[in-house]
Amino acid sequence: MKKQKKIKKFNIKRKTINFFIILYEIIKKDIKLLIRSKTSALVILFGPLLIIFLVGLAFNTSSLYNLKVSTYSDSYSELTESIITILSDQQYTVKKAFTQEECIDGIGLGQHHVCIIFPAEMTIDNAEDNIVKFYVDESRTNLAHLISNTISSKIAQKSSEVSLSLTQSLVNTLESTKQEIEEKKTLLDSLEATSSSSRDSVENIKTRFTELDLTIDKSDLNISEAKKEINRLISKYNYSESIFDDLKSKLKEVEDGVQGLEDKFLAVEEVKLASDSDLNSLKTELTAMIGNINSLKASFEQIKANVDSIKVTNVESIVSPIKTTIESVTAKKTHLSFLFPTLVVLVLMFISILLSSTLVIREKISPAYFRNFITPVSDFVFMFGTYLTNVILVMFQIFILLIAFLYFFKGDVFVILLNSSLILLVSASVFILFGMFIGYLFKTEETSTLGAIAVGSLMLFFSNTILPVETLPGIFRYVSLYNPFVIAEQMLKKVMLFNVNLSALSTSFYILIGFIVVFFVLGLIARELTKRYFE
Amino acid sequence: MSEVINFQNIVKHFGKNLVLNKIDFSVQDKDIFGLIGLSGSGKTTILNIMVGFMKANKGKISFRGKDIKKVKREIEKIFGFATQTGSFYNRLTVRENLFYFGKMYSIKKHEILQKTKELLELVELSDASNVIANQLSIGMRRRLDIACALLNDPEVLVLDEPTEDLDPTLRKEILALIKRINIEKSTTIIVTSHLLNEMETICNKIAILHHGKIMEIGTPDNLKERYSTNEEIHLKTIPGYYKEILNKLDKKNINHIVTKKDKIIIYTPNAEKVLYDLTRILRDSKEKIVYLDVNKPSLEEVFESLTRK
Ligand SMILES: Nc1ncnc2c1ncn2[C@@H]1O[C@H](COP(=O)(O)OP(=O)(O)OP(=O)(O)O)[C@@H](O)[C@H]1O
Numbered sequence: 001m002k003k004q005k006k007i008k009k010f011n012i013k014r015k016t017i018n019f020f021i022i023l024y025e026i027i028k029k030d031i032k033l034l035i036r037s038k039t040s041a042l043v044i045l046f047g048p049l050l051i052i053f054l055v056g057l058a059f060n061t062s063s064l065y066n067l068k069v070s071t072y073s074d075s076y077s078e079l080t081e082s083i084i085t086i087l088s089d090q091q092y093t094v095k096k097a098f099t100q101e102e103c104i105d106g107i108g109l110g111q112h113h114v115c116i117i118f119p120a121e122m123t124i125d126n127a128e129d130n131i132v133k134f135y136v137d138e139s140r141t142n143l144a145h146l147i148s149n150t151i152s153s154k155i156a157q158k159s160s161e162v163s164l165s166l167t168q169s170l171v172n173t174l175e176s177t178k179q180e181i182e183e184k185k186t187l188l189d190s191l192e193a194t195s196s197s198s199r200d201s202v203e204n205i206k207t208r209f210t211e212l213d214l215t216i217d218k219s220d221l222n223i224s225e226a227k228k229e230i231n232r233l234i235s236k237y238n239y240s241e242s243i244f245d246d247l248k249s250k251l252k253e254v255e256d257g258v259q260g261l262e263d264k265f266l267a268v269e270e271v272k273l274a275s276d277s278d279l280n281s282l283k284t285e286l287t288a289m290i291g292n293i294n295s296l297k298a299s300f301e302q303i304k305a306n307v308d309s310i311k312v313t314n315v316e317s318i319v320s321p322i323k324t325t326i327e328s329v330t331a332k333k334t335h336l337s338f339l340f341p342t343l344v345v346l347v348l349m350f351i352s353i354l355l356s357s358t359l360v361i362r363e364k365i366s367p368a369y370f371r372n373f374i375t376p377v378s379d380f381v382f383m384f385g386t387y388l389t390n391v392i393l394v395m396f397q398i399f400i401l402l403i404a405f406l407y408f409f410k411g412d413v414f415v416i417l418l419n420s421s422l423i424l425l426v427s428a429s430v431f432i433l434f435g436m437f438i439g440y441l442f443k444t445e446e447t448s449t450l451g452a453i454a455v456g457s458l459m460l461f462f463s464n465t466i467l468p469v470e471t472l473p474g475i476f477r478y479v480s481l482y483n484p485f486v487i488a489e490q491m492l493k494k495v496m497l498f499n500v501n502l503s504a505l506s507t508s509f510y511i512l513i514g515f516i517v518v519f520f521v522l523g524l525i526a527r528e529l530t531k532r533y534f535e
Numbered sequence: 536m537s538e539v540i541n542f543q544n545i546v547k548h549f550g551k552n553l554v555l556n557k558i559d560f561s562v563q564d565k566d567i568f569g570l571i572g573l574s575g576s577g578k579t580t581i582l583n584i585m586v587g588f589m590k591a592n593k594g595k596i597s598f599r600g601k602d603i604k605k606v607k608r609e610i611e612k613i614f615g616f617a618t619q620t621g622s623f624y625n626r627l628t629v630r631e632n633l634f635y636f637g638k639m640y641s642i643k644k645h646e647i648l649q650k651t652k653e654l655l656e657l658v659e660l661s662d663a664s665n666v667i668a669n670q671l672s673i674g675m676r677r678r679l680d681i682a683c684a685l686l687n688d689p690e691v692l693v694l695d696e697p698t699e700d701l702d703p704t705l706r707k708e709i710l711a712l713i714k715r716i717n718i719e720k721s722t723t724i725i726v727t728s729h730l731l732n733e734m735e736t737i738c739n740k741i742a743i744l745h746h747g748k749i750m751e752i753g754t755p756d757n758l759k760e761r762y763s764t765n766e767e768i769h770l771k772t773i774p775g776y777y778k779e780i781l782n783k784l785d786k787k788n789i790n791h792i793v794t795k796k797d798k799i800i801i802y803t804p805n806a807e808k809v810l811y812d813l814t815r816i817l818r819d820s821k822e823k824i825v826y827l828d829v830n831k832p833s834l835e836e837v838f839e840s841l842t843r844k
């Protein structure tokens with residue numbers, strides 16, 4: 001009993017080893033066969049490289065080449081001309097149409113890709129709103145978008161140039177005003193100084209005036225005393241009065257002179273009084289003027305402070321204070337880097353489906369099919385072997401693609417590479433099993449290839465690559481959400497472009513794994529149903 | 536002697552084309568069973584149905600008493616099958632093909648190498664062992680396929696027209712090989728051919744397949760005996776209204792009549808009487824004799840008479 005168990009165990013072990021040996025032999029044989037057919041070996045080795053190279057050439061720039069532009073305006077202004085110059089400085093061929101109709105109709109006739117209608121005499125001033133009209137062929141959606149984007153950006157460039165120069169002059173004026181104020185402020189200062197000193201002088205004059213004593217005390221002169229003394233002398237000494245007549249008249253003259261002086265002094269006093277009030281008013285005026293000068297100075301100061309407080313004087317940052325260049329999430333340089341995940345999944349999808357369906361159908365129509373059929377190896381092993389062969393071949397190609405990836409995305413790529421490889425492996429499995437299923441369904445290589453291409457194209461169509469999914473009618477949009485191509489593409493985008501963690505993508509993984517299971521079962525069923533050629 | 540394979544009431548049609556119409560026969564242990572039939576008579580179809588590569592529309596095949604579908608894995612291990620067109624990879628060399636299929640039978644590496652050497656000598660392909668199968672001649676391809684069929688030391692070896700396309704020497708050698716395998720390894724062998732004389736020499740049992748039916752079955756001697764009591768009258772006349780002639784003919788002494796486009800063959804134990812009768816009828820119906828021959832049939836002629844139109 002024990003011995004039997006042991007034997008059983010041993011047998012199971014041998015069976016699993018055998019399973020792997022057989023798998024290994026199947027894969028070895030498949031790859032040998034493929035390599036011996038030189039064309040398929042070439043396709044497998046260089047197919048993805050070639051595709052990447054070609055697509056790279058095609059998309060490796062964000063602008064369009066050889067774009068034919070037609071313009072029309074009732075009258076071209078200097079501004080429109082300069083826009084046209086900018087456009088023709090680029091890779092665009094610009095032609096002026098004679099009429100608006102010619103310009104617009106030319107798109108339909110394929111004479112040019114885009115028609116731009118400028119308003120007549122377009123200038124930059126406040127009154128006008130300058131509307132530049134674009135006409136593009138909407139049926140070529142991608143082209144239309146690309147064209148309007150590129151040309152809008154070119155015109156936006158011009159319009160921002162214009163506002164740039166406008167703002168520049170504004171800023172310049174401000175700057176010169178500031179300088180002017182700076183300069184004239186010293187003038188004000190000196191004016192204030194002179195005014196103050198003038199006021200001081202006025203003050204001095206006024207004090208000096210007030211200090212001026214013009215009062216005359218006539219009593220000090222005592223002319224009457226002198227007269228009395230003369231009279232006393234006359235009476236005492238009985239001098240003849242005539243002797244003193246001369247003196248008396250002289251005294252009289254003095255007296256008169258004093259009187260006249262007094263009168264004059266009185267007049268001066270009056271003048272003094274009048275001058276004093278004048279000086280007073282002069283002083284107040286001067287004070288007021290100084291006040292004015294000060295307030296002028298203050299407002300100059302304020303102006304200067306205000307001008308100074310405009311921190312941004314770089315004109316470009318005034319014109320577009322927030323710059324919107326689309327970058328920084330990835331270190332991408334070209335359109336291609338953005339497109340790369342889509343491209344990888346696209347190549348992956350077509351190669352996987354085509355390769356696996358071809359491998360299956362070749363095996364099926366190979367004369368050796370019969371001998372494999374009668375050997376004691378189960379369908380499952382053969383199918384698994386074919387699947388593994390495909391995985392190996394596709395992974396080899398992905399390896400090549402990822403080397404290309406390394407070229408485009410420099411930096412911390414290792415984790416991205418690891419994560420992307422996992423995504424690629426899982427999605428490759430979906431496509432491979434899908435392709436195998438197709439291979440089992442068809443009877444000839446031609447039909448299966450057609451089937452594979454049709455399926456690939458369908459998946460491509462119901463994805464964002466040709467039309468935005470959002471533009472599809474409801475049911476298709478819903479279906480396209482479960483399109484393995486879309487799922488794989490979005491996963492890869494998230495990982496490659498935005499460095500999203502794999503754990504965030506688990507739902508997508510589950511969906512893909514679901515697909516793997518479904519297609520494997522479908523494949524087994526199809527293989528079972530079709531292996532007997534003729535029922 | 537026990538029964539290895541038993542066909543019961545096998546019917547197979549491809550669309551409207553009825554290929555096998557109620558086939559019944561059995562193969563005994565250690566038989567060399569010859570299945571003889573013209574091209575398109577359904578020999579390959581029978582073999583394909585036997586190994587499960589095609590499905591019969593009706594009927595049952597049993598292997599040692601068990602339904603053959605239920606013992607499929609077992610059969611796969613002990614059957615060897617040399618196909619008519621060669622079933623191997625055209626882009627692998629002779630040696631690589633043998634190695635690959637050896638592995639599919641889970642044979643160990645050194646055993647495969649040993650076996651490969653033996654088999655290549657056996658089918659005389661040693662010199663071509665490293666040639667890509669694509670570049671082999673038709674005869675070489677056939678020999679490679681036989682080698683493939685022998686890889687797993689089969690208990691039952693199926694050979695679909697193994698001598699077709701071979702030169703006479705090789706033909707003899709292959710026939711000798713079949714015989715030897717049968718004797719040395721007690722292998723049951725089912726072999727098809729459209730050449731009866733070849734089969735005569737090696738088979739111990741022969742079935743003649745025609746129009747979807749087994750016309751005759753038995754040992755070569757059996758078959759000969761069955762027809763040797765008869766004489767064969769070949770008759771060709773002008774204008775040749777054979778139907779009317781036969782209508783007037785007295786059927787009492789006639790075993791079997793084969794009508795062809797321009798002649799009739801009559802099998803009879805009493806040729807004299809039939810001839811007498813015939814000449815009268817011919818004279819009456821104003822038929823002119825172009826060709827008349829009376830002889831004893833060989834097995835080949837039995838076969839031809841059974842199968843030619
Ligand atoms: N896969 C098929 N599909 C349709 N018809 C078939 C198929 N295989 C065979 N047949 C038809 O069945 C009949 C018998 O074919 P089969 O190959 O069994 O003949 P065969 O006796 O082996 O002839 P040969 O001696 O030429 O090998 C033929 O009429 C053929 O047309």
Ligand SMILES: [Mg+2]
Pocket residue numbers: 578579580619695
């Ligand atoms: Mg045949």
